[in-house]
Amino acid sequence: xxxxxxxxxxxxxxxxxxxxxxxxVQQQVELTEIEAPPFKEARRGEEFKRxxxxxxxxxxxxxxxxxxxxxxxxTGAGPTVMISGHxxxxxxxxxxxxxxxxxxxxxxxxxxxxxxxLAVVLAVARAFRDANVQLPGTVLFVGTVGExxxxxxRGVRHLFGPNTDLPTKVDHFLSVDGTGFGVTNGAVGSxxxxxxxxxxxxxxxxxxxxxxxxxxxxxxxxxxxxxQVPSQPRTTFNVxxxxxxxxxxxxxxxxxxxxxxxxxxxxxxxxxxxxxxxAVERALQAENARWPRSNARLTVKIDTIxxxxxxxxxxxxxxxxxxxxxxxxLGVSPDLGASSTDANIPISLGISAVxxxxxxRGGGAHALDEWYEDTTTGYQGPQWAAxxxxxxxxxx
Amino acid sequence: xxxxxxxxxxxxxxxxxxxxxxxxVQQQVELTEIEAPPFKEARRGEEFKRxxxxxxxxxxxxxxxxxxxxxxxxTGAGPTVMISGHxxxxxxxxxxxxxxxxxxxxxxxxxxxxxxxLAVVLAVARAFRDANVQLPGTVLFVGTVGExxxxxxRGVRHLFGPNTDLPTKVDHFLSVDGTGFGVTNGAVGSxxxxxxxxxxxxxxxxxxxxxxxxxxxxxxxxxxxxxQVPSQPRTTFNVxxxxxxxxxxxxxxxxxxxxxxxxxxxxxxxxxxxxxxxAVERALQAENARWPRSNARLTVKIDTIxxxxxxxxxxxxxxxxxxxxxxxxLGVSPDLGASSTDANIPISLGISAVxxxxxxRGGGAHALDEWYEDTTTGYQGPQWAAxxxxxxxxxx
Numbered sequence: 001x002x003x004x005x006x007x008x009x010x011x012x013x014x015x016x017x018x019x020x021x022x023x024x025v026q027q028q029v030e031l032t033e034i035e036a037p038p039f040k041e042a043r044r045g046e047e048f049k050r051x052x053x054x055x056x057x058x059x060x061x062x063x064x065x066x067x068x069x070x071x072x073x074x075t076g077a078g079p080t081v082m083i084s085g086h087x088x089x090x091x092x093x094x095x096x097x098x099x100x101x102x103x104x105x106x107x108x109x110x111x112x113x114x115x116x117x118l119a120v121v122l123a124v125a126r127a128f129r130d131a132n133v134q135l136p137g138t139v140l141f142v143g144t145v146g147e148x149x150x151x152x153x154r155g156v157r158h159l160f161g162p163n164t165d166l167p168t169k170v171d172h173f174l175s176v177d178g179t180g181f182g183v184t185n186g187a188v189g190s191x192x193x194x195x196x197x198x199x200x201x202x203x204x205x206x207x208x209x210x211x212x213x214x215x216x217x218x219x220x221x222x223x224x225x226x227x228q229v230p231s232q233p234r235t236t237f238n239v240x241x242x243x244x245x246x247x248x249x250x251x252x253x254x255x256x257x258x259x260x261x262x263x264x265x266x267x268x269x270x271x272x273x274x275x276x277x278x279a280v281e282r283a284l285q286a287e288n289a290r291w292p293r294s295n296a297r298l299t300v301k302i303d304t305i306x307x308x309x310x311x312x313x314x315x316x317x318x319x320x321x322x323x324x325x326x327x328x329x330l331g332v333s334p335d336l337g338a339s340s341t342d343a344n345i346p347i348s349l350g351i352s353a354v355x356x357x358x359x360x361r362g363g364g365a366h367a368l369d370e371w372y373e374d375t376t377t378g379y380q381g382p383q384w385a386a387x388x389x390x391x392x393x394x395x396x
Numbered sequence: 397x398x399x400x401x402x403x404x405x406x407x408x409x410x411x412x413x414x415x416x417x418x419x420x421v422q423q424q425v426e427l428t429e430i431e432a433p434p435f436k437e438a439r440r441g442e443e444f445k446r447x448x449x450x451x452x453x454x455x456x457x458x459x460x461x462x463x464x465x466x467x468x469x470x471t472g473a474g475p476t477v478m479i480s481g482h483x484x485x486x487x488x489x490x491x492x493x494x495x496x497x498x499x500x501x502x503x504x505x506x507x508x509x510x511x512x513x514l515a516v517v518l519a520v521a522r523a524f525r526d527a528n529v530q531l532p533g534t535v536l537f538v539g540t541v542g543e544x545x546x547x548x549x550r551g552v553r554h555l556f557g558p559n560t561d562l563p564t565k566v567d568h569f570l571s572v573d574g575t576g577f578g579v580t581n582g583a584v585g586s587x588x589x590x591x592x593x594x595x596x597x598x599x600x601x602x603x604x605x606x607x608x609x610x611x612x613x614x615x616x617x618x619x620x621x622x623x624q625v626p627s628q629p630r631t632t633f634n635v636x637x638x639x640x641x642x643x644x645x646x647x648x649x650x651x652x653x654x655x656x657x658x659x660x661x662x663x664x665x666x667x668x669x670x671x672x673x674x675a676v677e678r679a680l681q682a683e684n685a686r687w688p689r690s691n692a693r694l695t696v697k698i699d700t701i702x703x704x705x706x707x708x709x710x711x712x713x714x715x716x717x718x719x720x721x722x723x724x725x726l727g728v729s730p731d732l733g734a735s736s737t738d739a740n741i742p743i744s745l746g747i748s749a750v751x752x753x754x755x756x757r758g759g760g761a762h763a764l765d766e767w768y769e770d771t772t773t774g775y776q777g778p779q780w781a782a783x784x785x786x787x788x789x790x791x792x
Binding site: 149188190192204205208212214215216217218219220222224225226236237238239240241242243244245247248249251252255257258259260262283286287290340 | 545584586588600601604608610611612613614615616617618619620621622630632633634635636637638639640641642643644645646647648651653654655656658679682683686701736
């Protein structure tokens with residue numbers, strides 16, 4: 001696939017990105033230092049909106065879900081491309097998000113995930129402006145809300161949902177998330193549930209013979225632990241959190257677990273989901289059957305914590321080939337992978353979508369010691385994103 | 397068995413108990429209003445000691461474990477009898493222990509368990525003094541520490557242990573605990589453990605295939621849930637509390653449960669204990685075997701929370717027959733039962749011991765709304781205890 005490295009405006013865009021690299025890193029630092037817990041992204045969103053406006057984008061706005069969107073109209077005939085980072089972090093209110101510099105290392109919660117993505121989005125917008133890049137297609141520059149666990153992809157769900165505020169169809173979606181030079185074209189789907197067994201509870205000795213919610217939970221956990229899953233497509237299960245009981249000598253009134261089911265394949269995920277529900281039901285029946293003379297019966301409820309659809313964009317698709325070719329033209333060799341990102345939603349809808357890493361190096365995502373190093377080639381992150389956007393938007 | 401209801405001193409003692417009944421209830425209220433959490437019984441103990449001294453007992457002291465002991469020397473030839481209530485409650489520091497009166501009802505945490513027992517012990521001491529009851533055997537009036545769960549019977553363990561402070565052998569032990577007119581001659585034994593599975597933990601998707609401590613725990617719980625136990629002698633098991641995990645999408649580094657095993661029979665309890673340990677070990681092996689390619693192995697540890705030996709004093713034993721005959725002479729019909737009380741320790745050592753209810757009516761033991769009603773016959777509680785002590789100490 002030809003990569004327009006010699007296109008004059010594009011060449012200029014790549015040059016300016018390298019030139020204003022300190023500015024890009026500064027965007028990353030300043031946005032990271034504004035807290036953005038799940039469902040509380042508004043302050044960071046307002047600042048991101050202000051910066052999109054300062055870069056000359058049109059019709060910059062916050063949609064009903066909280067996503068920030070700015071437009072760069074195309075010359076008319078090309079596909080519409082959306083490039084986004086996510087505004088939210090996993091960290092609760094009150095987390096110290098001040099960036100600590102130590103040599104080349106910048107450390108702060110959220111500095112890579114996804115301070116980096118937001119900075120890359122801004123750098124692409126600035127480069128297109130500074131280099132006066134004319135593109136056939138319209139580019140939408142976006143900061144999404146709700147990418148992390150509790151948000152359950154609410155931002156992209158709204159963007160691609162029936163009540164979207166977008167005036168136009170999106171032909172290609174790029175999420176920029178984290179660090180490195182990988183392409184995520186597999187959408188790892190996840191089903192997350194809280195399972196709660198309930199009974200009357202009572203004294204461990206006096207009421208023995210009563211159905212026991214914690215024992216039912218254990219039966220379910222044991223059955224889940226032995227579910228067989230394929231290694232290809234990669235499919236996983238986990239009982240991550242358990243709770244129940246008030247004292248060693250009381251039969252608890254409840255027993256609960258949070259369960260995470262994941263797969264690269266929606267078919268495998270749905271199959272795992274059925275096995276999980278079967279385990280929950282069989283455990284209920286087994287515990288109730290264990291105590292036929294109990295004057296109470298256990299009940300169970302399954303509450304949904306989050307559902308993320310699985311899927312993949314083929315390695316041979318235009319968007320994946322574009323991302324790989326653009327990376328190679330810059331001297332990096334992107335690997336393809338699967339993960340759970342904002343791209344899950346458009347991928348599940350059959351829309352051309354991938355997630356690009358943002359360049360540089362990072363670590364400790366979701367941990368308080370999260371860090372980022374721009375290295376000597378950090379600027380290649382926004383260069384890569386700019387090239388991919390331009391190619392998808394019709395630059396030849 | 398003859399009951400010395402017509403013995404002049406004894407008859408007088410029973411009369412004065414009825415006469416000073418308001419004083420007895422006042423002892424119960426005042427001692428209840430001094431907090432006595434597990435391991436923090438000292439303040440209530442000091443006040444109890446002061447009251448034993450005021451009743452003319454000899455050599456009143458606090459032993460090395462914290463038990464309060466006062467002596468009433470006998471005339472020389474009779475058996476030594478100990479009568480005790482327990483100082484501790486299940487309630488933590490800061491619990492509101494102010495007694496609320498509502499009609500005939502007194503409500504406060506610990507008012508029945510074992511404010512009642514302590515009041516009965518004081519009433520017996522006062523009656524013997526006021527009626528100048530001469531007994532062949534010495535009577536020891538005691539407030540014990542550590543009867544409730546966390547204390548694990550540490551008070552009576554010390555009294556009957558190798559390092560006891562007592563100068564004399566105890567021939568008969570009476571614990572007065574709670575309300576009603578039952579006799580506890582079966583010592584329900586209990587083994588309580590915290591089981592903790594441990595592994596490295598990791599990401600639910602990225603590290604899938606790693607041994608999982610919570611899954612191992614579930615396997616153990618499921619195996620425990622199916623242990624078969626006899627209904628006679630009554631034998632029970634309970635997983636009362638579970639914990640583990642930090643988030644739905646992390647493989648936890650630990651999974652833990654608190655387990656309660658009980659039986660009226662030490663043989664059955666030991667058999668249950670072996671089945672429990674077998675379940676814990678099999679679950680460990682099953683989870684480790686489930687992931688042969690995991691580069692880590694789970695471990696498990698079993699920490700002892702408490703061990704209380706089981707046993708029983710025969711229904712035909714002197715102490716049981718004495719308690720039943722004395723109750724009947726007062727017009728009540730004591731039932732025999734099994735429970736876990738201070739009497740467990742002497743019973744397990746082959747010492748003549750039972751626990752007597754303290755009379756009156758009560759409810760909500762171990763709950764914040766615990767209550768006591770003295771009814772019209774509450775005074776029969778201390779009357780009964782006084783009769784039993786006197787008979788065991790050789791009064792004819």
